[in-house]
Amino acid sequence: MFLFNPYKFNKTADYLFKPILFLSIILFSFGLLYSLFLSPDDYQQGTTVRIMYVHVPSAWLSLMTYAIMTLYSVAALAFRIPFGFIVNSAIAPIGAVYTLICIISGSLWGKPMWGTWWVWDARLTSVALLFIIYLIIIFMNLSFENRIVKEKVIAIFILVGSINLPIVKFSVDWWNTLHQPATISKLSKPSIDPSMMTPLIIMTFAFIMIGISIAILRIKTEIISRKSNLR
Template sequence: MFSFLYNPGKFFIAAEKSHNYIKMTAIYLMIIGILYALVFSPDDYQQGFTVKIMFIHVPAAWLAMFTYALMTIYGILALSFKITFGYIFIKAVAPIGLIFTLMCLITGSIWGKPMWGTWWVWDARLTSVLILGIFYIIIMILNRSFDDIENGEKISTIFVLLGSINLPIIKFSVDWWNTLHQPASISKLASPSIEISLLLPLIVMTIAFKVLFLFLISLRVRAEINIRKQILKE
């Protein structure tokens, strides 16, 4: 039933069939989310309109980490069980993870300037997210730097696993150290410290970003499968 998650051929077929549905859903949700978040949601009483940067920053931050977590899982499958699709997946989605990481860093800096008075501080959370972006870049370089494709894939995958130690550091940095970055205000499901008028549009934008993420994965993985087929033919 779930063999498409690790079989290149079955993934390609499933992604091709669902491509248009995912694309249209992503477009509609992004339009609704942007209108709801940027136009119809209220300004914050302290941050004003600046608070709306959160509607892009938070989903991007979550997906930057989630992408790397997925890469770690597929890296373990590839190295431990010799599942070739793991290498394909890592190579395909690393650029997606980098894009979301850059979105997180850029929107965070834009928010930080009026709130903190500076574009950047070497805060534990910010620095660990920057390191995440550097890992993405190095993985992408390693994947393209070896004449022997298999060696390049294995080395980059090992690097993925090494970088996974950064994920709990990002997550818990605000609890472990005194940082400027605020602690969790949304993941506390019992009593999230965020107004419902801001929480609802954030949820809509998060869902929209996740569907967009699925669409990008569909595009990138299918493209990488085609590249691999072409290489094998040669």
């Protein structure tokens, strides 16, 4: 139940924080070493394929962060669990940073491969909209005076904006885009070689661990600031 109760979350996070931080450092350094030096070059893209090991995990995590925020908004609004509001305001900047990393690394990858920094196709546009939605959530966090109204309005906005999530996910299947469709999915065998799959998975777990450790710090700070505001 530590995912829904601030008190239990604090106790569990105290145990979990240091191992997760340690794990994230190890995974990240090992993953960077593997993906930048040990993994093979692509036969077509050459060494620029290594951008994938940053681009793809950050894109997955930007979607995953928004999905987590949506779930917590439903929990907070429908089941009256106020911990959801704390999580929403704590992890929105993390998702924004992941989306920014995804956009920047993607345009750095697009310049040598597609010949342009940016195209207005469905996937890129919907990811840019996702980034702006994250920014609006952060601005709303800063600009309301009344805390009760603020957190509920933000939860409603997150639910309305979650329309964008399936559009981002399936935009490569629904429209003809320059961006390639997903190579790795649960239902079918991945069309990627194991020598590239392994560093990708390591980097994904490293990104998840970094995200979780920052999220723990931010959620604890949020809980402390709410306690001090109540007095």
